Amino acid sequence: MAEKIVPINDLRSQALAVPGAPDAPSGLLLDALGRPLHDLRISVTDRCNFRCVYCMPKEVFDKDYAYLPHSALLSFEEIARVARLFVAHGVEKLRLTGGEPLLRKDLERLVAMLRAIPTPSGRPLDLTLTTNGSLLARKARALKDAGLDRVTVSLDALDDAMFRRMNDVDFSVADVLHGIDAAHDAGLGPIKINMVVKGGTNDGEILPMARHFKGSPYILRFIEYMDVGASNGWNMAEVIPSAEVVRRIAAELPLVPVDPNYSGETAARWRYLDGGGEIGVISSVTQAFCRDCTRLRLSTEGKLYTCLFATRGHDLRALLREGRSDPEIAGAIAQLWKVRADRYSELRTVDTSGLATGARKVEMSYIGG
Numbered sequence: 047m048a049e050k051i052v053p054i055n056d057l058r059s060q061a062l063a064v065p066g067a068p069d070a071p072s073g074l075l076l077d078a079l080g081r082p083l084h085d086l087r088i089s090v091t092d093r094c095n096f097r098c099v100y101c102m103p104k105e106v107f108d109k110d111y112a113y114l115p116h117s118a119l120l121s122f123e124e125i126a127r128v129a130r131l132f133v134a135h136g137v138e139k140l141r142l143t144g145g146e147p148l149l150r151k152d153l154e155r156l157v158a159m160l161r162a163i164p165t166p167s168g169r170p171l172d173l174t175l176t177t178n179g180s181l182l183a184r185k186a187r188a189l190k191d192a193g194l195d196r197v198t199v200s201l202d203a204l205d206d207a208m209f210r211r212m213n214d215v216d217f218s219v220a221d222v223l224h225g226i227d228a229a230h231d232a233g234l235g236p237i238k239i240n241m242v243v244k245g246g247t248n249d250g251e252i253l254p255m256a257r258h259f260k261g262s263p264y265i266l267r268f269i270e271y272m273d274v275g276a277s278n279g280w281n282m283a284e285v286i287p288s289a290e291v292v293r294r295i296a297a298e299l300p301l302v303p304v305d306p307n308y309s310g311e312t313a314a315r316w317r318y319l320d321g322g323g324e325i326g327v328i329s330s331v332t333q334a335f336c337r338d339c340t341r342l343r344l345s346t347e348g349k350l351y352t353c354l355f356a357t358r359g360h361d362l363r364a365l366l367r368e369g370r371s372d373p374e375i376a377g378a379i380a381q382l383w384k385v386r387a388d389r390y391s392e393l394r395t396v397d398t399s400g401l402a403t404g405a406r407k408v409e410m411s412y413i414g415g
């Protein structure tokens with residue numbers, strides 16, 4: 047039974063320092079390990095209509111859970127302003143996350159504001175969103191029309207009973223599949239499907255999922271079960287290494303490895319030998335990819351996190367709401383990234399998951415995966 051955790055906003059966060067004479071953004075910002083800032087993940091809500099057991103277990107995120115009040119959330123105007131400053135630093139990919147981002151009212155309005163941001167390179171921003179698919183059928187067309195490029199949909203099983211057990215709110219596979227097809231019909235793509243594989247729970251679904259999506263326009267990715275946050279009761283014994291996932295599929299559906307689309311891509315790609323499309327594996331536990339990690343995360347209440355497994359945030363909202371100028375905020379972002387040296391997954395061992403320091407890791411439902 048996961049330990050009952052206290053409301054999330056008591057996580058240690060610190061003020062974001064503003065440099066005396068901030069440099070103007072140059073379109074390229076490297077961290078302490080030489081990694082360029084390229085992706086910003088923006089959480090637009092800490093709420094979700096699912097209770098996935100590896101992310102937002104019901105016994106922790108129950109009816110008494112203290113979600114953030116609306117006044118604490120960054121407004122669309124604040125998010126768009128922040129995104130514009132990140133793009134000036136070289137960010138070319140914006141991913142909207144949550145909780146479940148489609149729960150945030152009028153999200154397409156934010157999408158249109160982000161779509162309007164010009165990039166220093168002149169290339170269009172890569173604007174994407176991660177969703178559980180429950181509201182996609184209703185929203186896909188409006189999101190596409192507002193300027194969204196593509197979506198990633200979480201689906202942890204094809205078997206309906208198993209899926210309902212995983213999301214713990216009795217939501218059906220058919221409704222998510224319907225949402226995926228609606229997104230495809232609306233012209234969003236390429237569409238990726240993310241399956242978190244938890245050993246002893248849904249690993250029996252690896253082959254049924256592969257068979258189902260093979261030959262479809264969708265790219266299925268298998269994610270190793272991770273020790274995110276402090277509430278999912280993670281155990282290394284429940285991790286199915288990606289190598290094992292590939293071995294199981296290839297035994298029936300032969301696969302060949304494919305080169306990454308770009309440096310920093312989280313998934314390792316495999317193509318079906320018979321031309322039936324490709325799959326991906328995301329191996330944060332057994333094949334860490336921190337060396338190429340170009341991601342920063344912005345929580346829905348305006349805290350910056352330099353790693354998915356961070357134990358503290360940096361308060362950007364305070365700078366926004368105390369009237370700091372664009373150069374000051376851009377300078378503060380640059381200063382934070384330049385000293386970034388996170389590589390949690392490289393350092394992870396069976397012992398680190400509890401973090402001897404006792405500091406609690408931020409919850410994935412709060413900053414998006």
Ligand code: SF4
Pocket residue numbers: 330335336339340341352353354355388389390391392
């Ligand atoms: S563990 Fe942290 S540094 Fe490593 S890839 Fe994930 S987010 Fe990046």
